[in-house]
Amino acid sequence: xxxxHFLNRLTRPLAGLTLAAAGFVPTAQAQPRFTVSAAQMQAAxxxxxxxxxxxxxxxxxxLQPPALRLLPADNxxxxxxxxxxxxxxxxxxxxxxxxxDFALRYEPSDRTLRAYEIKVNTLRFPGLRAExxxxxxxxxxxxxxxxxxxxxxxxxxxxxxxxADGLGMEPGKITVTADGLVIQMxxx
Numbered sequence: 506x507x508x509x510h511f512l513n514r515l516t517r518p519l520a521g522l523t524l525a526a527a528g529f530v531p532t533a534q535a536q537p538r539f540t541v542s543a544a545q546m547q548a549a550x551x552x553x554x555x556x557x558x559x560x561x562x563x564x565x566x567x568l569q570p571p572a573l574r575l576l577p578a579d580n581x582x583x584x585x586x587x588x589x590x591x592x593x594x595x596x597x598x599x600x601x602x603x604x605x606d607f608a609l610r611y612e613p614s615d616r617t618l619r620a621y622e623i624k625v626n627t628l629r630f631p632g633l634r635a636e637x638x639x640x641x642x643x644x645x646x647x648x649x650x651x652x653x654x655x656x657x658x659x660x661x662x663x664x665x666x667x668x669a670d671g672l673g674m675e676p677g678k679i680t681v682t683a684d685g686l687v688i689q690m691x692x693x
Contacts, residue, residue: 537669539661539676541618542685546582546658547573553656560644564592568603580681581606582620582658590630595637601630609658609686611676616661618679618686623650659686 554570571584583606591598604627607620625646630638661676669675669690677691 537672537674537690539665539669539688539690540685541659541688543573543575544685546618546685549657549659550584558651560592560640563594564590566590575681575683575685576606577681577683579606581608581622582681588628588630590633590641595633599630599633601628601633603628609679609681611679611688613675615657616663616666616676617657618659618661618688620656620658 550573551570554568556568558566558568560566567589569587569589571586574583574585576583584604586603586605588601588603589598590601603625605623605625607624608622609618610621611617612619623646628641630641633641666675672690673693674690675693676688678689680687680689
C-alpha cells in the first residue's frame, strides 16, 4: 500500500515534466496548452518578406519584414512594416511605414497560426504628394489584407502536436501574452 502511494507521488511530477518538455503546460483544468515565443513569430514573419504589390499599374509597393509588438490587453499583435513605393507615377522611390494590428487564428489544414481581422492604423510616406498619398490610403486596407491574410506567424509541427493528437485534442483559443502566444488545446 505504501509502495503504490509512493509510486503515485513520484510519477505525477514526471508526467508533468513530460508534458512540459513537449511544449505543453497543464493548466488548472488539466487542459494542455502550447506556447509560441515572440522571437519564434518574428523569425517566421521575416522569412515571408519582402512582398511586392503593383498598384493600378502606376507604382509598386514593397513590404519589408515587420517589427512585431504583442498587445496582450487587446489579444492582438501590432506590426510596423517598412514600405517602399516606386514606379513611373512617382518618378522616384519613397520610404514609408504601414502600421497595423491583427488577431490570430489556427488553420488546421496545415497546422499554422495566421493573421486575420487586420486593422490598418496608418500608411505614411513623408514627402509624398497629397493626391498620391490619398490614393495609397484608399488601397491600404486591401493591401494589408493581401499582405498579411495568408502570412503564417508560426507552423506547429507533428512533434509539437503529437501529445495533443494522442489525447484527441487540437489547438483552440489563442491568447496573446507579454511573452508570446498561449494556445489552449481543446477536444476534437
